[in-house]
Amino acid sequence: MGNKRFVSEDVEFFKVGKTNFVLKVDTLVQSTDIPNQMSLQDAARKSVVACVSDFASKGVKPEFGLVSITIPKKLSDKKIKDIASGLGKASKEFGFKFLGGDTNEGKEIVIHVLLFGSTKKIILRKGAKTNDKIITTGPFGYSSAGLKILLEKKKASGKFSKKAKKSVFRPNPKLKFGVENAKFFSSSMDSSDGLATTLHEMVKQSKRQFTISKLPTNRDVLDFAKTNKIKPFDLVFHGGEEYEIVATISPKNLSKVKSNAKRQKISLFEIGKVSAGAGVVYKTGSKTIKIKNKGWLHFRS
Amino acid sequence: MGNKRFVSEDVEFFKVGKTNFVLKVDTLVQSTDIPNQMSLQDAARKSVVACVSDFASKGVKPEFGLVSITIPKKLSDKKIKDIASGLGKASKEFGFKFLGGDTNEGKEIVIHVLLFGSTKKIILRKGAKTNDKIITTGPFGYSSAGLKILLEKKKASGKFSKKAKKSVFRPNPKLKFGVENAKFFSSSMDSSDGLATTLHEMVKQSKRQFTISKLPTNRDVLDFAKTNKIKPFDLVFHGGEEYEIVATISPKNLSKVKSNAKRQKISLFEIGKVSAGAGVVYKTGSKTIKIKNKGWLHFRS
Numbered sequence: 001m002g003n004k005r006f007v008s009e010d011v012e013f014f015k016v017g018k019t020n021f022v023l024k025v026d027t028l029v030q031s032t033d034i035p036n037q038m039s040l041q042d043a044a045r046k047s048v049v050a051c052v053s054d055f056a057s058k059g060v061k062p063e064f065g066l067v068s069i070t071i072p073k074k075l076s077d078k079k080i081k082d083i084a085s086g087l088g089k090a091s092k093e094f095g096f097k098f099l100g101g102d103t104n105e106g107k108e109i110v111i112h113v114l115l116f117g118s119t120k121k122i123i124l125r126k127g128a129k130t131n132d133k134i135i136t137t138g139p140f141g142y143s144s145a146g147l148k149i150l151l152e153k154k155k156a157s158g159k160f161s162k163k164a165k166k167s168v169f170r171p172n173p174k175l176k177f178g179v180e181n182a183k184f185f186s187s188s189m190d191s192s193d194g195l196a197t198t199l200h201e202m203v204k205q206s207k208r209q210f211t212i213s214k215l216p217t218n219r220d221v222l223d224f225a226k227t228n229k230i231k232p233f234d235l236v237f238h239g240g241e242e243y244e245i246v247a248t249i250s251p252k253n254l255s256k257v258k259s260n261a262k263r264q265k266i267s268l269f270e271i272g273k274v275s276a277g278a279g280v281v282y283k284t285g286s287k288t289i290k291i292k293n294k295g296w297l298h299f300r301s
Numbered sequence: 302m303g304n305k306r307f308v309s310e311d312v313e314f315f316k317v318g319k320t321n322f323v324l325k326v327d328t329l330v331q332s333t334d335i336p337n338q339m340s341l342q343d344a345a346r347k348s349v350v351a352c353v354s355d356f357a358s359k360g361v362k363p364e365f366g367l368v369s370i371t372i373p374k375k376l377s378d379k380k381i382k383d384i385a386s387g388l389g390k391a392s393k394e395f396g397f398k399f400l401g402g403d404t405n406e407g408k409e410i411v412i413h414v415l416l417f418g419s420t421k422k423i424i425l426r427k428g429a430k431t432n433d434k435i436i437t438t439g440p441f442g443y444s445s446a447g448l449k450i451l452l453e454k455k456k457a458s459g460k461f462s463k464k465a466k467k468s469v470f471r472p473n474p475k476l477k478f479g480v481e482n483a484k485f486f487s488s489s490m491d492s493s494d495g496l497a498t499t500l501h502e503m504v505k506q507s508k509r510q511f512t513i514s515k516l517p518t519n520r521d522v523l524d525f526a527k528t529n530k531i532k533p534f535d536l537v538f539h540g541g542e543e544y545e546i547v548a549t550i551s552p553k554n555l556s557k558v559k560s561n562a563k564r565q566k567i568s569l570f571e572i573g574k575v576s577a578g579a580g581v582v583y584k585t586g587s588k589t590i591k592i593k594n595k596g597w598l599h600f601r602s
Contacts, residue, residue, distance in 0.1 A: 012400040029405050031408055099315070106330040108408045110371055
């Protein structure tokens with residue numbers, strides 16, 4: 001066993017022989033991470049999704065999990081069962097097995113998930129090469145639109161509202177796609193801290209510049225932004241809670257990855273390219289603007 | 302990777318080739334596990350001790366750790382530093398390295414520690430043989446006396462009070478002893494859920510009877526019990542929070558283990574022996590009584 005890595009990564013890992021053991025912990029706290037409208041089944045699932053999404057971005061299948069649940073003394077049996085059921089279903093959905101865990105008593109619900117797996121090769125946040133293409137595995141903006149609908153009563157059509165809330169309550173990490181395609185990535189990262197934050201971390205570690213020329217989003221997100229006088233740019237880059245993979249890919253591998261995405265019915269967005277330099281810029285027409293490294297704040301009830 | 306074990310153990314483990322990977326999570330919750338008089342440095346250390354003690358009982362050295370800390374928004378920088386410092390010092394004390402972790406915001410402090418390591422052979426709770434001797438790596442009763450002094454204002458001399466409170470605030474798991482001697486154990490278990498609970502779990506898994514003929518405790522615990530009209534039997538068997546190893550050892554290995562304990566200045570107690578049958582009994586003079594499988598409750602503020 002040994003660990004020679006001192007930079008920030010989506011997962012923790014350590015090498016034994018030729019195998020990398022991969023671990024990720026995530027903590028979901030009721031007062032900070034669970035909107036009132038969210039079911040405990042979905043909250044429990046989301047605590048798993050947060051880890052699964054990091055595994056997906058590294059192309060590693062989680063194999064085992066441990067869970068610790070802190071619950072208030074007065075929590076009903078029904079609600080405890082909802083948490084257990086959400087966790088159990090999530091482990092089936094993402095194909096790993098919970099080995100065990102513990103329960104504790106506390107003032108609010110805290111769900112703490114640890115997943116682990118193994119891989120021969122691990123794709124890092126570092127490694128983007130000049131001329132690589134930048135992709136995302138899905139559109140951005142739905143989750144922050146969803147939170148704005150839930151918490152700030154922003155206006156939206158019934159159809160859009162449903163879609164946006166679903167992306168908050170039941171995010172869909174692209175595990176199968178990541179496991180299948182990570183071998184084609186020169187670098188990759190989970191996007192759940194927000195797209196701008198993710199791109200900035202990747203350029204910093206790769207010592208390159210990313211030029212974004214296409215917003216990875218859909219027409220209905222732009223319409224929602226317009227109706228509510230929100231800048232689409234902010235929804236897409238500074239929203240957060242999108243559990244997508246952001247990766248850089250050599251141009252020679254792009255068509256293969258695109259056809260794999262199509263087969264899996266994943267909306268792959270090619271959003272820009274890697275060049276020598278530093279920072280993240282957005283190029284629209286003849287205008288080039290800097291994208292700020294501005295994160296997002298946890299939901300607070 | 303594979304997991305074929307469905308019985309309760311001190312640690313979780315899974316086999317890769319000939320190596321067992323060993324994991325343990327522990328969650329320390331402010332309102333449930335931290336008495337007011339306890340410093341946050343000691344609380345943080347204790348969250349590590351709870352895992353280390355389980356590793357000790359299995360004879361495995363923890364090599365890496367992950368930590369998740371949930372903290373209230375209003376917690377002072379000083380207190381956050383105390384938690385970090387307590388964790389950092391504990392990792393040095395027990396010789397492992399924290400790989401990383403995360404922090405979260407919540408209503409109260411929750412410290413969640415994961416430790417992992419590896420071993421060729423793992424000693425189980427199951428495996429006690431007829432005629433084996435039963436040992437503990439230290440005396441019982443100090444921790445529950447300490448909690449009674451702290452929470453119920455029980456009477457004690459200054460010297461005893463200090464010793465008893467120290468066993469609550471800074472328990473001393475016998476990691477080095479466990480790592481060195483586990484090869485001589487036929488079965489073993491961490492005792493922190495209480496001695497009676499531990500012995501009952503071991504007999505259940507080994508399908509044997511344990512006959513206890515000596516209380517693993519000291520004169521000053523008996524004096525404290527007498528002064529406060531508490532049964533010494535209850536303090537020793539049903540106290541809990543003693544981070545000791547309870548193990549069974551073939552008579553032929555006992556002198557070796559005893560001399561190892563002496564070299565490490567550990568008070569080894571030989572408390573009884575294993576026989577055919579079931580259950581746990583206490584034999585004092587000509588009287589034999591059943592020891593109930595009665596646990597203990599978490600401290601509640």
